Amino acid sequence: MTGVYIQLNYIDLVLASVFLLLAGGLSVALKLGLEKSLGIAALRTVVQLTLIGLVLKILFQMASPWWTGLAAITMIALAGREASARQGLKLRDGWSYSIAATALLTSGAIVTTLALTTAIRPEPWYDPRFALPLLGMVLGNTLNGVSVGMERVTATLKREREAVEARLALGHTRREAVRPYVREALRAGLMHIINAMSAAGLISLPGMMTGQILAGVDPTEAVKYQILIMFLIAGSTAIGALMAVLAVSKRLSDDRDRLRLDRLKGEAR
């Protein structure tokens, strides 16, 4: 620690909300109709973050591998639900959820566990003070890559149905027929993290690093942590998106090399 950590009190938060109230006032004055959404979102932030703060405090105090594991599983399950809820076109019979959750579980768990046991090495390795924030950051970003990748591959296969079936009819395998769309979906899924890494430090100061600096950590130390996190996030996003996109393209075709858009429901966004 090189700096001083300044504790906030509730008055500080109320002061910060002045600008939010201003935005709400503008919305009313200009008839934008956003004041209600803004208000609800702000309220959700307060309630959700307060609750998670309490939960984390309890989890940190218990430092139990079981409760930490349960929290991790809950986070992954919620992330899977979020990824599948973002899909305009869903796979029938809960496949969107299963694919998203499995991809998030595998990539998030592998990357986080590996980082905890080899790079950060807290004692014990599952120390919730390290494990849960790390998993949260990895999941939040992987979720983005997974849902964008899934959405893209589904929408393109539906849109390019004639092209895909033309290839199948000429005797191409399903793998050959869907390859360009899988590639495109992966590119879309990874764009977010590639942009984030490219812009880091120049255009944006990543949130975690900023947080550590605010908490008084030496900037060069905070930077090391941030690079580690960026690498973990990029790795997990790539693994997760690859798994999810391949699984969706497999589910949208079958072992007789047919395109199976009948396994979809809903409308493309």
Added chain:
Amino acid sequence: MLSVRNLKRLSIGPVDLDLAPGEIVALVGPSGMGKSLLMRAIADLDPNEGEATLNGQSRASMTAPEWRKQVMYVPAHSGWWADWVEPHFEGAMRSRVIELLQRLGLESTALGWPVANLSTGERQRLSLARALALNPKVLMLDEPTSGLDTDNAERAEALIRRHAAEGSGVLFVTHDAAQASRLGERVLRLKDGQLFDEPVTPQPHEAPS
């Protein structure tokens, strides 16, 4: 050569169908009766039940791509997966492709054309050429000349006849009764999910009116 037994797909079937080498069979019936679905089912492009064999070899014993390379379906609306025409002819002999294009009234430079600029008729002829270039044993054509003018329709028919004369079987869908009896040696009507033989008056092979 192609033998289909008890083929079922949604409202179609059970259907039996035989196609001899060199035979051209027309498939007719009102729109929405499932003529395209029947062809797709034979090509195994949709889930279906039933047996299909080619020269005694069963469909189930080969992979779907192996089957479709020999029993090829050409849809009414062609699909294109690359920006230019040429990549769509990958795997075919170039000299054969050029010859097919010429017989269909297309310039050999067509291979260098962008797909986005193709007219309906060009797309239709190119998709026929694309299939013929791979020399399938059975060709299933869905309204192969619906977007073509008289001259080009005649060229396409001549090419289809030549392909059959080389020993392939051809099944084609048409809404043109004259074409059905002109090109088809046999006419099948799909009605209420069943196939019926339609009496056909043989006509000399002449230009479509």
